[in-house]
Amino acid sequence: MDAKTPFYEKILQAGGRMVPFAGYSMPMQFEGIIPEHTKVRQSVGVFDVSHMGRVEVKGPQALEFLEHLVTNHVSKLQMFQAVYTVMCYPEGGIVDDLLIYRLPEHYLVVVNANNNAKDQAWMREQAEGYDVEIIDRTADIGQLAVQGPRAEDVLSKLTETNLSEIGFYQGIQTELAGVEMFISRTGYTGEDGFELYIPAAHAEAVWDKVFEAGKEEGIAPIGLGARDTLRLEMKYALYGNDIDKTTNPIEAGLSWVVKLDKPRFVGKEALEKVKEKKPSRRLVCLEVKDKGIPRPHDLIMTEGEELGHVTSGTFSPSLQKGIALGYVRRGHTKSGTELKIRTRRGEIPVEVVKPPFYKNASHK
Amino acid sequence: MSEVPEDLRYTKTHEWVRTEGTKAVIGITDFAQGELSDIVMVEAPQVGREIKKEEAMGVIEAVKAVSDLYSPISGKVIEVNPKLGTNPETINQDPFGEGWIVKVEMADPKEFEKLMDASGYKEFLAAEGH
Missing domain, CATH: 3.30.1360.120 (Probable tRNA modification gtpase trme; domain 1)
Incomplete structure (x- = not known):
């Protein structure tokens, strides 16, 4: 039920x-x-x-704990401000992407619905040794x-x-x-x-x-x-499609939420290495040039060679054409690069474009 | 509850067929368009193509999913609905009328008689839990 x-x-x-x-x-x-x-x-x-999952984190060490848990800065939050971040495994894979709000009495953590139980278990595991309370408010x-x-x-x-x-x-x-x-x-x-x-x-x-x-x-x-x-259309990642345990935030284009200048957080060493060596693939925006709609798992190709796969694909109602996100091997990720996606209808030409797909959004 | 007109024949893959003499008009059912929702592209077979019963003869792309279009009967494609090129959503709006997809010159009209009738298709939908 x-x-x-x-x-x-x-x-x-x-x-x-x-x-x-x-x-x-x-x-x-x-x-x-x-x-x-x-x-x-x-x-x-x-x-x-x-x-979506809503979790309250409070106690004397709430801030210290959250700084340990996630990749972005939490200590810089003003009262009632939110920050978008990810939390990673020690190996650098993503546990989830989330929002953290600083509220007067506690921090409010908002996580993906599909990950709510997993995330709360992970948070409790990571909270060992910290004086914090983790309360499910979903x-x-x-x-x-x-x-x-x-x-x-x-x-x-x-x-x-x-x-x-x-x-x-x-x-x-x-x-x-x-x-x-x-x-x-x-x-x-x-x-x-x-x-x-x-x-x-x-x-x-x-x-x-x-x-x-x-x-x-x-x-x-x-x-x-x-x-x-x-x-x-905005290239916002969806957990389970574009990011998951097997992808790291650097290759997913989420470097901006990974603050390697923080003294420590779970996954920092692994992500430092990824950054140093440069990721072997990147999540890119692909726009269909003519007809056809890419779907998740479709292969991304160049001259018969497989470069990666589509993680999200749909018809864009604003652009009136097919759009997709997918991981593409290093060397083929520059905007303007012409690639192909192998769909159910056969191979269709696509072009790597700069995010977002839809450029007239009103957000402030 | 989706609409199932009495005078048509149906397939388990949710196509419908209506005959006009030796010609068969083919489309997808109200149930199918409702499941797909927001149809944005239709790839119909080319006029002149010989198709066999149950052959994947086209592709229907909706915003959230893609679906094959199977031929309910064997024959030769003689007409493709010209409206669907620019207004594929016609299928959502009027699946049994303006939203027809192809017309086929039937190779064997007896194939038509073997397809499910409306009550058979209704039972099939109910058995599938719809």
């Missing part, structure tokens, strides 16, 4: 086509992937992301992502807080839709937008108010299908 998020009934009423995902019953789509995708790029859409908090260029307009109708003062990856504890909650200017779409962390008991009431407030903007619920096309 799949678990239900606090928004489950609302989603059913909104016509969500449910699929099992990460142990939850989640909507793949409502009106359709393309119209939902377009809605978020042009106006505003709402995603239930309550299936079921206590509903999480809504309100995304799109009109997101601020809609949410401003529901709060006294001047949302325009909240910077990218900043947050605030405030009253919104009559409910005390934490909100942040974050998301996974490339568009401006906010994520709302709502006490589960108030989730349905907030859902209703957000949709009421967004009527004029044509607000719509968005499913997992469009979530994937939106993130892929």
Whole structure:
């Protein structure tokens, strides 16, 4: 039996086509992937992301522990600020990518739904010797992502807080839709937008108010299908596709979250070596030149020689063509390089392009 | 519940067939278009191609998945829906009408009679858990 998020009934009423995902019953789509995708790029859409894992880390050594656990700086966080990071195994492979928020009483760690149990076990293992508490808050908090260029307009109708003062990856504890909650200017779409962390008991009431407030903007619920096309157009990595235990953050293009100047963190030595030797492959953006849509596991080729494989591939509703992410062997990763992808329809010509695929996103 | 018109014949791979004399009009069912959702490209067989029953004769690409199009019958392709080149979403909008995919001159009209009828296809869908 799949678990239900606090928004489950609302989603059913909104016509969500449910699929099992990460142990939850989640909507793949409502009106359709393309119209939902377009809605978020042009106006505003709402995603239930309550299936993601929410973990509280607190105690005298919470900061020290998190600095040990993840590759990015945590100590540099201002109050209510968020940081995107990965946590790695000692060998350099990725346990997960995650967000860490600094809140007044604790740190809030938000992890991938599929990895929630694994991550919490890993965190507890790594916490040995640290004076910290790790508390699972997944079921206590509903999480809504309100995304799109009109997101601020809609949410401003529901709060006294001047949302325009909240910077990218900043947050605030405030009253919104009559409910005390934490909100942040974050998301996974490339568009401006906010994520709302709502006490589960108030989730349905907030859902209703957000949709009421967004009527004029044509607000719509968005499913997992469009979530994937939106993130892929921005080259945001998806754990399980583009990154996993067998990939390291350097080759995945996530060097910017790996701070080798930190005194230590799990995986540092391994990642130093990767950086020194230069990775043997890199995750690149591939744009289809004509027809055809690459799919995960399709081989990436040059003149009959195999260079790697596609990790994510789809039709880009914004670009109106096939796009893909894939690992390609060193020497063939420069933008402008012409390669081929072996799809079900045969080999199709593609070009390595600079990220993101979609260049007009509104995020701040 | 997806629509299953009474006057058509069906395959287990979710194609439908309607006859016009010795010609067969072929498309994919409402169930199939719903599963695929957001169809963005259709690669139909070329006019003149001889196809065999159950042969993979084309490819349907949707945003999230790709699917083969199997021929329900043997024969020669005589027409491809010209609309699908620029408006492949027609299949989502009207799978049994404007969204037809190919017309085939049947080699053996008896093949048509052997395909599932509407009640057979409905039972098949139910047995598959849909």
